[in-house]
Amino acid sequence: MSVNYNSMKKNKIINPFKPAKHKHQDCLQAAIKAAKQHCDVLGLRLTPLRQRVLELVWQSHEPVKAYGILDELKQGHSSSAPPTVYRALDFLQEQGLVHKIESLNAYVGCGDPKEHHSSQFFICHDCGSVAELDDADISGLIQKKASHFGFKIDNEMVEIKGHCQECRDSRK
C-alpha cells in the first residue's frame, strides 16, 4: 500500500477564535512585527500609511470595512481618500497580510503572510469574530472533487458563518 506524500500537508490554524478577553495588544504587535519582517525579507516597503492601515485592520478580530478604515485614517491623516485605503489594502492583500471576506465586503488581518496558503474563514454571527484555517483536508477534498470534472483551481474561497463556542456557551 502506497502513501501519497503529496497529500501529507499540514492542517494549520492560522488564526483561532480568541477569548473575548485576551491581550489583543499582543496580537496587534505580533502582526506588525511579522509584517515588517515579511516586507524586509522581500525588500518591500511597509510605508507608514500601509502600516497604519494594517494596524487598523488588526484593531480587533472582526472584519473591518474599507470606509471604516478610511474614517479612522482621516483622523491622523487628513488627506486620506478612498484610493488611499484601497491601495493600501491591495498591497496588504497581495502580500497575504490581509484577506478580504467577500461575503461581508470586509477585511481581516492574517498572521501568516510567509507562504501562500488556502484559507477557510469561520465567522461568528454573534461576536463578529473570524477564525482562519489553512486546512489541507478541506482544500484537498475540494481539489479532488474539482478534478472529477476536469476543473483546475486557481483560488478557493470558503466562508462559513455560524456561532463560535464562546458565544454558544454564553447564550445558555
Next chain:
Amino acid sequence: MSVNYNSMKKNKIINPFKPAKHKHQDCLQAAIKAAKQHCDVLGLRLTPLRQRVLELVWQSHEPVKAYGILDELKQGHSSSAPPTVYRALDFLQEQGLVHKIESLNAYVGCGDPKEHHSSQFFICHDCGSVAELDDADISGLIQKKASHFGFKIDNEMVEIKGHCQECRDSRK
C-alpha cells in the same frame, strides 16, 4: 465496524458545466417550469416580474449582475428601478431559485429549489460559466472541522475559481 447512516447523504451535481454549444432553451424552460411548480406547491406567487427576472438570470450559465438585469428589464418594463430587481432577486433567493455569487456580486439560477442544500460553486475564469454542486462530502468535512473548535454552522459559502475542462481543452 459501524456505518454512520447520518453521513449517507448524496453528493449531487446541481448544475454541471455545459458544453459551450448546448440547447440552452431547454435549461431555461426547465428552470421556469421548476420554479412555477415550486411556487405552486407552496402557494407563492411567481409574478410576471419575478418570472421575468428569473428568465434574465437564466439567460446563460454565467452569473448576472443586478444592474445588468435592470437594463434588460427596463426594455419591456419601463418602470423598473433598482428596488424592482433587488426585491425580485430577494424573493428568488429565499426560494432557492437563485443564488448570489458573493465574490462576483452576481446571481445565478438554481435548478433545484425544492430543498435547502449546501452549495459549492465552481467558476470558470475563461468562459465565465458556473457549475454548482451539493456535495455532502465537502459540506460534511467542513462541519466536522468546525465541530473540532465548537463552531456551529448556519451557512457555508464555497466559491472556487479556476478553469473548466472545455476551456482548458480549447487552449491547447
Next chain:
DNA sequence: AACAATAATGTTACATTATAACATTACATA
C-alpha cells in the same frame, strides 16, 4: 550631489452595488 526612473501618495471625479422610505396598485378572502 544631481539626475532620471520608478514607486507611492494626493486629488478629483465617477462607476457600481445596494437599501431606505413612503406612495400606489393588485390580490386574496371575508
Next chain:
DNA sequence: TATGTAATGTTATAATGTAACATTATTGTT
C-alpha cells in the same frame, strides 16, 4: 364589495470600489 396584505412604483441616498491624472518620495545611477 370592503378590507387587509402583498407586490410594485418612485425618489432619494447609502455603501463599496475604481479611473485618471498630478504630485511627492524613494531608489539607483552618474
